Amino acid sequence: QISLKHGSHRSGKRTDATMQRWREYGLGQFIHWGIYSIPGGGWDGKTYGGAAEWIRSWSGKDAPNDWRKTYDNLYKQFNPVDFNANKWAEQAKNMGAKYVIFTTKHHDGFCMWPSKYTEYTIANTPYKKDIVKEVVDAYNKVGIDVYLYFSVMDWSHQGWRYDIKSPEDSIAFESFKKFTRNQLLELLTSYPSAKGLWFDGTWDKSWVKQAEFADELETEMRTLRPGLIIGSRFRADDFGKRHVDSNGVMMGDYEQGWERNLPNSIEDVHGHDWDCVMTIPDNQWGYNSHWKGYVKTPYNLIEMLVKSVSLSGNFVINFGPDGKGNIRQEETSIAKEIGDWMKTNNEAIYGCSHADMKKQDWGYFTQKGRKLYLTVFNRPINNCLNVEISEKGVKPTKAYFLANKLPVAIQDAGKNKQNNNLYNIVIPAKYISDKPFVIVLELEESQTNEKAYQQART
Numbered sequence: 001q002i003s004l005k006h007g008s009h010r011s012g013k014r015t016d017a018t019m020q021r022w023r024e025y026g027l028g029q030f031i032h033w034g035i036y037s038i039p040g041g042g043w044d045g046k047t048y049g050g051a052a053e054w055i056r057s058w059s060g061k062d063a064p065n066d067w068r069k070t071y072d073n074l075y076k077q078f079n080p081v082d083f084n085a086n087k088w089a090e091q092a093k094n095m096g097a098k099y100v101i102f103t104t105k106h107h108d109g110f111c112m113w114p115s116k117y118t119e120y121t122i123a124n125t126p127y128k129k130d131i132v133k134e135v136v137d138a139y140n141k142v143g144i145d146v147y148l149y150f151s152v153m154d155w156s157h158q159g160w161r162y163d164i165k166s167p168e169d170s171i172a173f174e175s176f177k178k179f180t181r182n183q184l185l186e187l188l189t190s191y192p193s194a195k196g197l198w199f200d201g202t203w204d205k206s207w208v209k210q211a212e213f214a215d216e217l218e219t220e221m222r223t224l225r226p227g228l229i230i231g232s233r234f235r236a237d238d239f240g241k242r243h244v245d246s247n248g249v250m251m252g253d254y255e256q257g258w259e260r261n262l263p264n265s266i267e268d269v270h271g272h273d274w275d276c277v278m279t280i281p282d283n284q285w286g287y288n289s290h291w292k293g294y295v296k297t298p299y300n301l302i303e304m305l306v307k308s309v310s311l312s313g314n315f316v317i318n319f320g321p322d323g324k325g326n327i328r329q330e331e332t333s334i335a336k337e338i339g340d341w342m343k344t345n346n347e348a349i350y351g352c353s354h355a356d357m358k359k360q361d362w363g364y365f366t367q368k369g370r371k372l373y374l375t376v377f378n379r380p381i382n383n384c385l386n387v388e389i390s391e392k393g394v395k396p397t398k399a400y401f402l403a404n405k406l407p408v409a410i411q412d413a414g415k416n417k418q419n420n421n422l423y424n425i426v427i428p429a430k431y432i433s434d435k436p437f438v439i440v441l442e443l444e445e446s447q448t449n450e451k452a453y454q455q456a457r458t
């Protein structure tokens with residue numbers, strides 16, 4: 001055990017109601033929207049390869065000439081006339097999202113709210129209005145909780161440094177730390193209904209060296225907003241360790257490392273709360289006019305959602321509106337397909353978590369109380385869903401389609417070598433589905449188990 005002043009201040013999951021609400025979300029929406037959405041990954045008719053929200057950092061042959069100057073003046077033309085936060089919120093509601101993570105400030109430093117601490121904000125654009133407020137109000141109105149994405153790394157600020165290598169650097173970075181604290185407190189006081197902060201841009205050596213400052217700032221924010229939810233990506237410990245401290249204990253309230261990635265087993269989760277944030281194309285968060293490579297289908301995303309919940313995590317799908325405030329057609333149709341699926345099957349998602357069941361090839365288990373939800377992606381040729389119950393004295397008593405409650409047969413398939421009970425859940429051959437479907441399996445303590453309990457009691 002290494003003694004740490006600025007490591008994790010809590011081991012194990014948070015047990016308060018606010019965190020339980022977070023745990024039950026299942027599905028979230030990420031929105032990356034900012035000045036980078038105007039170029040959309042290209043300029044002067046030429047498109048570039050990297051992630052569109054990083055276009056300010058491109059240079060040389062990878063960017064138009066005189067690019068930095070052009071980029072830093074883009075805000076003067078930012079006027080998203082098609083933006084309608086209520087339309088976005090409605091679409092997210094219909095998709096089945098329970099929370100949204102919205103980019104208040106990405107790495108380029110442009111603020112989508114009228115921050116008092118810099119001129120580089122929405123207030124100084126033709127649009128003028130407070131976009132963060134419009135998003136917070138519209139999403140809250142339809143019952144979707146709002147989380148604010150904030151990039152600590154801020155390329156536009158004079159005091160930002162990648163590393164601190166000289167007295168000048170440390171003086172400059174002190175001004176940057178003050179600025180960062182001011183903006184975070186400003187966000188928390190301006191948008192009191194925001195439930196949490198989703199931090200990014202915290203890998204720079206300069207920031208990793210700020211264990212004490214970041215720890216005190218996190219405490220200050222949690223004091224200002226009791227119940228505030230902050231992930232593992234905000235700060236580093238005394239020795240620069242991030243996400244988990246030098247004793248291997250996670251910092252923050254949930255693991256934020258699953259970016260464009262998913263755990264493969266419950267062991268990978270290490271008992272933490274976690275979210276996976278996922279792009280629809282391979283690796284574009286901000287609007288890119290030319291999606292290159294594979295674009296995930298609604299069913300790829302639904303499988304990732306069900307897999308996330310089956311491993312007790314939340315799944316967050318990213319949308320990148322364009323410079324005029326439109327959500328692109330590909331994202332709209334994906335939101336619709338997922339929403340249609342969720343309307344029928346959301347009972348297998350909301351409030352569900354990992355079931356201590358052996359993973360089967362046909363799909364995933366999620367669980368809520370004594371109900372198991374079997375979401376089938378790979379229907380077996382013989383229509384038998386194998387289920388193996390290791391918990392002694394527990395047996396399935398009822399099985400039915402979630403969609404229409406029609407019963408499904410349960411076959412006792414004996415025991416395996418490990419003496420676990422095997423069952424086949426038999427899908428009627430005539431049942432046809434071109435979409436993943438859910439079967440509910442109700443479990444009960446079997447009589448033998450209760451009898452044993454009775455004997456023990458007399």
Ligand SMILES: Cc1ccc([C@@H]2N[C@@H](C)[C@@H](O)[C@H]2O)cc1
Binds near residue numbers: 259277
């Ligand atoms: C190497 C790398 C740094 C930052 C990112 C940012 N995190 C995502 C949530 C997006 O904001 C992306 O720009 C992605 C990859």
